Amino acid sequence: MSEPATSIPVPPGGLVVPPRLRPGDVVAVVAPCGPPDEVRLARGVRVLRDMGLEVVTGPHVFDRDRYLAGSDAARAADLQEAWCDPAVAAVLCARGGYGATRIVGLLDWDAMRAAGPKTLAGSSDVTALHRAFAVELGVASWFGPMPACSTVSDPGGPEPRTFEHFTAALFGTPEPVTGDRVIVSGDRVVAPVVGGNLTLLAALCGTPYRLRARGAIVLLEDVGEAPYRIDRMLTQLLESGALDGAAGFALGSWVSCGDPYPTLEERLAPLGVPVIAGLPVGHGTPQLSVLLGALGAIDAQSCSLTGSITVPMEAV
Structure with missing residues (x-):
């Protein structure tokens, strides 16, 4: 088997977006x-x-x-x-x-x-x-x-x-995903979207596939994790440098996690970037889709995450 490749930096426009499907595929x-x-x-x-x-x-x-x-x-x-x-x-x-x-x-x-x-x-x-x-x-x-x-x-x-x-x-192209709360307000951010399930991102620390959030919007969600465990995993990501340089955060569902928001705010707000929350992404219902690696945008005014957008490279 081939050796793991050196990490491919996320370019300003995000990773390669695969072709959309067609009926009959x-x-x-x-x-x-x-x-x-x-x-x-x-x-x-x-x-x-x-x-x-x-x-x-x-x-x-x-x-x-x-x-x-x-x-x-x-x-x-x-x-x-x-x-x-x-x-x-x-x-x-x-x-x-x-x-x-x-x-x-x-x-x-x-x-x-x-x-x-x-x-x-x-x-x-x-x-x-x-x-x-x-x-x-x-x-x-x-x-x-x-x-x-x-x-x-x-x-x-x-x-x-x-x-x-x-x-x-x-x-095709799905509608933006809208949340229900803004934890940290700020200007609209256009950047590649990375992240996913918090437990897995914490588990990947120290591996070739660890999260690298610099210049990116970070999606986080989880299920069945008490706030202290969410704190522990966020602390691991912070101390490992995985969240250094993040451009913003989009927080999805936290099913059976008690009230995670005081912990999320305590650990993420000091980073000084926009944080929107309550997006129906992750383990809840409904369960909407986000294209990881593609260029997206979070807007604290509308509390929304828009994925797979196209902007002039000089504007990123």
């Missing part, structure tokens, strides 16, 4: 993390087919190894084969859970670079893959809903706002 559903529920995944696959996509699933998607969707080698093979298949336009992760950090060292990054850019989508534990794909492939990727998760695969069908926004993300 082939998408591959793989399970690089925890094992998906078979009934939920079947529902999620039907949703994707109803969107006009042709869906294939990884050969090992229903493997089981304790809390993992099969062995590390099998999960890595499914992801790599799907990415390198020229017939596949997008790779969608079935669910999060745990396990993505175990496979990044097993991927043949040279082969995956040769395959060219395409869409990767997923959230939660998939944060590790978003970081690795940014570093190794220089490609932007979608942080959003997954086929075997509740916002897509509930018995009554996908959650409407989630489905509408996810469809726009895959096929």
Whole structure:
């Protein structure tokens, strides 16, 4: 396997944005993390087919190894084969859970670079893959809903706002994501968007795929973490230098995290950059999509995050 590449700096305009999907495109559903529920995944696959996509699933998607969707080698093979298949336009992760950090060292990054850019989508534990794909492939990727998760695969069908926004993300350009509170006001910030799940970003400290926030808007969210644990992880990111030079923060959902906002304000406000919060991104419902690595903008006046924007390079 190839050695990890030197980190690709996020350019002023962000990473390479993969082509949007078209009806009839082939998408591959793989399970690089925890094992998906078979009934939920079947529902999620039907949703994707109803969107006009042709869906294939990884050969090992229903493997089981304790809390993992099969062995590390099998999960890595499914992801790599799907990415390198020229017939596949997008790779969608079935669910999060745990396990993505175990496979990044097993991927043949040279082969995956040769395959060219395409869409990767997923959230939660998939944060590790978003970081690795940014570093190794220089490609932007979608942080959003997954086929075997509740916002897509509930018995009554996908959650409407989630489905509408996810469809726009895959096929076009989604509407801005609006939050419900401004923690630190400031001017509109235009910069690449980085980040994802706080737990994973803290776990990636000291690895080749650690967060580098300089000159970027940082998206953060989590689930089931008490405020003191959020404090501990933010402190780790701050002390490691991962948040040095951040241009702003967009805070997503904090489901079952108690009241995280005093802690978030205490740790992030001293950085002196805009911080908006309450965005429906992460583990909550609805679950909207954000293109990590692409140029975006946060606006404290409207408390919104706009993704995949285009501005003259001299204006960035």
